[in-house]
Amino acid sequence: MNADQARNALKQVKYPGYSRDIVSFGMVKDLRVENGRCVAAIELTSADPKVAEEIRRGAERALRALPGIATVEVSVGVKAAAPVAAPSSARLDHLRRRIAVASGKGGVGKSTVAVNLALALAKLGGRVGLLDCDIYGPSVPLMMRAAAAPEVRDEKLVPVESLGIQLMSIGFLMDPDSPVIWRGPLIAQAVRQFIFDVAWGPLDWLVVDLPPGTGDAQLSLCQTVPLTGAVMVTTPQEVALLDVRKASAMFQKVNVPILGVIENMSYFLSPSDGQRYDLFGSGGGQREADRLGVPLLAQVPIEMAVREGGDAGRPVVHAAPDSAAARAFLDAAKALEKRLTP
Numbered sequence: 001m002n003a004d005q006a007r008n009a010l011k012q013v014k015y016p017g018y019s020r021d022i023v024s025f026g027m028v029k030d031l032r033v034e035n036g037r038c039v040a041a042i043e044l045t046s047a048d049p050k051v052a053e054e055i056r057r058g059a060e061r062a063l064r065a066l067p068g069i070a071t072v073e074v075s076v077g078v079k080a081a082a083p084v085a086a087p088s089s090a091r092l093d094h095l096r097r098r099i100a101v102a103s104g105k106g107g108v109g110k111s112t113v114a115v116n117l118a119l120a121l122a123k124l125g126g127r128v129g130l131l132d133c134d135i136y137g138p139s140v141p142l143m144m145r146a147a148a149a150p151e152v153r154d155e156k157l158v159p160v161e162s163l164g165i166q167l168m169s170i171g172f173l174m175d176p177d178s179p180v181i182w183r184g185p186l187i188a189q190a191v192r193q194f195i196f197d198v199a200w201g202p203l204d205w206l207v208v209d210l211p212p213g214t215g216d217a218q219l220s221l222c223q224t225v226p227l228t229g230a231v232m233v234t235t236p237q238e239v240a241l242l243d244v245r246k247a248s249a250m251f252q253k254v255n256v257p258i259l260g261v262i263e264n265m266s267y268f269l270s271p272s273d274g275q276r277y278d279l280f281g282s283g284g285g286q287r288e289a290d291r292l293g294v295p296l297l298a299q300v301p302i303e304m305a306v307r308e309g310g311d312a313g314r315p316v317v318h319a320a321p322d323s324a325a326a327r328a329f330l331d332a333a334k335a336l337e338k339r340l341t342p
C-alpha cells in the first residue's frame, strides 16, 4: 500500500453537494503511508464545520477500507480563502477578449443572449468559448445541447465542444440531487479553475454567463474572472434606475467597463399581419444605455424560434440564421468586435 493508492481511494470522497471529489479539488495537501499507518492532511476553504466533518469521516472510511492499513489519521484544516491575486496577463494570452453577459434580474434572457452572442461571434470568424457561471441556474449545457461531463486530461478540464463553441459550465460540477448554497470562496475557487485549469484552446472570445443581480456573488465572480468588459441585458420595461446604478457601481468596483446594452424581448412581429407589437413597452434598453453612457448594441425581438430553440438545444443564430432575432445577435457581435478590435 502506498500513497498513490491511498490518494486514489480518496477520490471516492466527494465534496458535499458536488459531483467532484476532494482530490480533484486539490484539497489533499499531505498523504503518507508507513508501516500500516496512513496520515492524511486535508485543507478546505469552507468555514462550515459540517462540511469539514463530513469530509473527515468520508476520508477515514475510504482509507480504513484499504488493505494493510491499521491506523488512519485524518486532519482537516480550514484555511481562509486566498485573496484573489491579480493574474498575470501572460497566463491569459490564449483568452483574448473576456466578455461577461450580466443582468440586473433573472428571466430577461441573459443566457439566451450569452449563447447566441457566442454563436454570432463564431460566425464572424472568431474562436469562441462559453463559460456558464450562473450558480443559480446553469442553463447553457441544455441550450447548447451539451450533456457530456468534461474530461480531465493532464490535470486540466477539457471544454465540451458543441456547435463549434467550447463550453464549460458550473452545472457540469454541481450535483443536481443535493444542491449546495454557494459561498464566496468556493465560487471563487471553482471559477478560478474555470479560467486557469481548463484547457481552453486559443480563443478570440470567452463569453461568460454571470448570475443575475449585482450582489456579493456577482461581485466576487467579477473579481475572479479578469474581464475585458461586460454586456448588460435588459427588457424594454422601465428598469429601476437603482438597478442600473448598482450594476454600473459593481463593474466600476472591479474596473470592468460596460461595453453596451442588449435589449431582449424588444418587440413581437406578428407573423399574420407583419405588425410590430411592443409587448413589454418600449425604450427601456435605450434609456438604460443612456444612463450608463454606452451604446445600445441590439434589440432582439420575441420569437417563438428563440424560445423553442433554447429549450431544444437549437439556438436561433444556429437554427434560424435569417430570423430577425438572429440578425440582431449578429449586429451585437459586430458592434462588439468593432469596439474591441484595436
Ligand SMILES: Nc1ncnc2c1ncn2[C@@H]1O[C@H](COP(=O)(O)OP(=O)(O)O)[C@@H](O)[C@H]1O
Pocket (backbone or CB within 6 Å): 103, 105, 106, 107, 108, 109, 110, 111, 112, 113, 139, 212, 264, 265, 300, 301, 302, 303, 304, 306, 307, 308, 310, 311, 325
Ligand atoms: N427573444 C426571445 N424570444 C422568445 N423567448 C425568449 C427570448 N429571450 C429569452 N426567451 C425565453 O425566455 C426564457 C428565459 O430566458 P433565459 O435566457 O433563460 O433568461 P435568464 O438567463 O436571464 O434567466 C427562456 O425560456 C428563453 O427561451
Ligand SMILES: [Mg+2]
Pocket (backbone or CB within 6 Å): 110, 111, 112, 134, 137, 139
Ligand atoms: Mg440564465
